[in-house]
Amino acid sequence: MTPQEIHDIIKSQFGEIILEAKLENVPDPSIKIQPEKIKEVSLFLRDDERTQFDVLMCLSGVDYKGKLGVTYNLFSMTLKHKITVKVEAPTETPNIPSVESVWKTANWHEREAFDMYGIHFEGHPDLRRILMPYDWEGYPLRKDYETPEFYNGMRVPY
Amino acid sequence: MNETVHQEKISPTNGRSSTGKGLRTEEMVINMGPQHPSTHGVLRLEIVVDGEIIREVIPHLGYLHRCFEKHCEYMINYQQVVPYVDRLDYVASMNNEHAFVVAAERLLNIEIPERVHYIRIIMAELQRIASHLIAIGTFGIDMGAFTPFLHAFRDREKILDLFEMTCGARLLYNYMMIGGLSHDLPPQFIEKTKQFCVEFKQTLKEIDDLLNYNEIFIKRTANVGILPKDVAVNYACSGPMLRGSGVDWDLRRDDPYTLYDRFEWDVCIGKGENGTVGDVWNRHMVRQREMEQSVKIIEQAIVNIPEGDVKKAVPKRIRPVPGEIYSRTESPRGELGFYIVATDSLTPYRVKGRSPGFVNLSVINEISRGAMIADLVAIIGSTDIVLGEVDR
Numbered sequence: 001m002t003p004q005e006i007h008d009i010i011k012s013q014f015g016e017i018i019l020e021a022k023l024e025n026v027p028d029p030s031i032k033i034q035p036e037k038i039k040e041v042s043l044f045l046r047d048d049e050r051t052q053f054d055v056l057m058c059l060s061g062v063d064y065k066g067k068l069g070v071t072y073n074l075f076s077m078t079l080k081h082k083i084t085v086k087v088e089a090p091t092e093t094p095n096i097p098s099v100e101s102v103w104k105t106a107n108w109h110e111r112e113a114f115d116m117y118g119i120h121f122e123g124h125p126d127l128r129r130i131l132m133p134y135d136w137e138g139y140p141l142r143k144d145y146e147t148p149e150f151y152n153g154m155r156v157p158y
Numbered sequence: 159m160n161e162t163v164h165q166e167k168i169s170p171t172n173g174r175s176s177t178g179k180g181l182r183t184e185e186m187v188i189n190m191g192p193q194h195p196s197t198h199g200v201l202r203l204e205i206v207v208d209g210e211i212i213r214e215v216i217p218h219l220g221y222l223h224r225c226f227e228k229h230c231e232y233m234i235n236y237q238q239v240v241p242y243v244d245r246l247d248y249v250a251s252m253n254n255e256h257a258f259v260v261a262a263e264r265l266l267n268i269e270i271p272e273r274v275h276y277i278r279i280i281m282a283e284l285q286r287i288a289s290h291l292i293a294i295g296t297f298g299i300d301m302g303a304f305t306p307f308l309h310a311f312r313d314r315e316k317i318l319d320l321f322e323m324t325c326g327a328r329l330l331y332n333y334m335m336i337g338g339l340s341h342d343l344p345p346q347f348i349e350k351t352k353q354f355c356v357e358f359k360q361t362l363k364e365i366d367d368l369l370n371y372n373e374i375f376i377k378r379t380a381n382v383g384i385l386p387k388d389v390a391v392n393y394a395c396s397g398p399m400l401r402g403s404g405v406d407w408d409l410r411r412d413d414p415y416t417l418y419d420r421f422e423w424d425v426c427i428g429k430g431e432n433g434t435v436g437d438v439w440n441r442h443m444v445r446q447r448e449m450e451q452s453v454k455i456i457e458q459a460i461v462n463i464p465e466g467d468v469k470k471a472v473p474k475r476i477r478p479v480p481g482e483i484y485s486r487t488e489s490p491r492g493e494l495g496f497y498i499v500a501t502d503s504l505t506p507y508r509v510k511g512r513s514p515g516f517v518n519l520s521v522i523n524e525i526s527r528g529a530m531i532a533d534l535v536a537i538i539g540s541t542d543i544v545l546g547e548v549d550r
Contacts, residue, residue: 027264027483055394058484060497060510071497073484077391077407084484105394108520116227131220131549140228141508 001050001081003029009050010041017041028073030084038072038087039097039123045074045083046102052076053083056103061113063143068094068119089119091142098124116141185213188531192221196300196535199545201519203534210530215523219516222549230509236262236476237336239509244330246511247547249292252285252321253489254547255334260415261485261496262336265478273466274338275417280351280459281321281333283452287358288317289490290445290452293542297442298369300539301378306369313361316354323347337472348460355453362450370446379442380433383525383537387436393521396514397492398448399541402428402441409488421458423451438540445490445542477504484512491515491542513547 020032053074098121118139192200200221206214295310426447428440478500486495492514499508
């Protein structure tokens with residue numbers, strides 16, 4: 001199925017939730033949707049027999065300066081098509097519904113995005129830091145992050 | 159913690175304390191790692207056990223976190239990321255480099271000479287064999303078999319010698335460049351690789367005889383840590399982990415990148431000759447059989463390798479088209495992807511490494527519930543994690 005057809009399916013099912021679509025002349029076609037709808041859209045894309053996106057290849061947080069984004073790279077093993085779904089939320093209130101219940105693999109990816117960007121995934125069963133120490137302060141991959149002077153009495157910059 | 163009281167039912171005296179009350183058992187939390195020989199690196203597991211039975215496994219990661227993604231954003235250009243990529247999965251550096259340069263080249267729209275593709279495929283497949291030899295050898299040690307480890311490392315050494323004569327390094331190569339390679343093949347490489355392929359078939363048989371069909375080994379690994387098909391797909395497991403569960407899936411064949419579609423080889427899946435499809439033994443055997451297939455690919459590649467200049471397409475200045483890309487390749491551990499966001503700057507705006515080890519490890523709680531503590535060692539060994547790429 002072509003990215004345009006997937007775009008049309010989402011549009012006919014959910015109405016005007018697509019904010020932006022880059023479908024041609026890009027290496028990975030992407031659709032940007034409203035963040036509060038991501039869980040419904042994910043569930044629909046996984047279960048609908050025309051799309052069957054059974055694999056979440058990758059979930060990455062991105063800091064767009066002022067906005068925090070999450071990119072979902074979806075793939076269907078049965079139909080062998082791909083699509084990239086993107087959402088964005090303001091940095092002050094980065095609340096995005098969790099897709100952990102749709103694809104279990106999102107669990108750790110979302111924990112990582114929370115760890116690095118402070119994106120709050122609503123409905124995640126266990127939203128803890130994963131790579132940084134549990135008592136670390138701040139979100140290291142944000143563009144305005146400043147390395148702390150000390151961590152538990154140890155000097156951080158060297 | 160839930161306190162559970164079990165009533166002893168077997169015999170009136172068995173398991174009863176002298177007071178006559180039923181023996182009270184309760185769940186206990188024990189810690190495994192980060193310094194433990196069977197966790198294959200600095201992985202820490204918090205294990206909730208009821209006697210010897212595992213109720214829950216909670217992995218704690220990050221002991222080898224080296225800020226790879228943060229470093230990428232501070233590089234002067236894309237080429238400088240390659241040495242860092244080497245250090246992710248440090249036993250399969252060539253595959254990591256391959257994944258990253260393929261991603262960067264797709265972003266930059268560079269056409270690569272065929273010779274470069276062939277050399278990269280030869281290197282990636284040799285590295286896959288070397289990595290699987292470590293996986294199989296150390297897994298044997300986990301199961302109490304020391305000899306196969308020595309056989310495996312003897313042959314891995316030959317592969318490292320081939321790499322050393324090509325680029326001077328034995329483990330962390332910095333060999334592939336965006337658009338080409340740092341060195342062409344040395345004069346004797348083809349000959350020595352051919353010789354290696356012949357000799358290696360003997361080793362495969364040795365490992366079969368020593369380990370894979372050993373009765374004790376089968377008893378220890380068959381029907382342990384079963385990962386069902388649908389769970390594997392939902393957790394996005396990849397590589398031998400997914401194929402061991404009987405899913406016929408390999409990115410080299412099903413989502414081909416570079417020139418993999420030119421070679422003839424088979425995808426190996428778990429068939430359940432011993433135990434159940436998706437158990438530890440079947441995952442282990444997928445690795446064993448994959449090495450045979452890698453030899454097949456190498457043999458075809460070294461015969462057909464064309465002439466050319468390996469540095470012809472290397473750009474003087476890497477300036478990508480703004481955009482983003484997710485590009486994935488099949489590393490020995492599974493789907494290794496790089497998500498790159500490029501702006502018009504020379505520095506990557508965002509690089510995320512989707513490492514197969516990280517994703518494959520996330521399923522561990524699911525497959526080890528109900529197993530014995532000793533089986534957990536088998537399960538960790540069969541997931542074949544390298545903490546360098548799990549923690550990045």
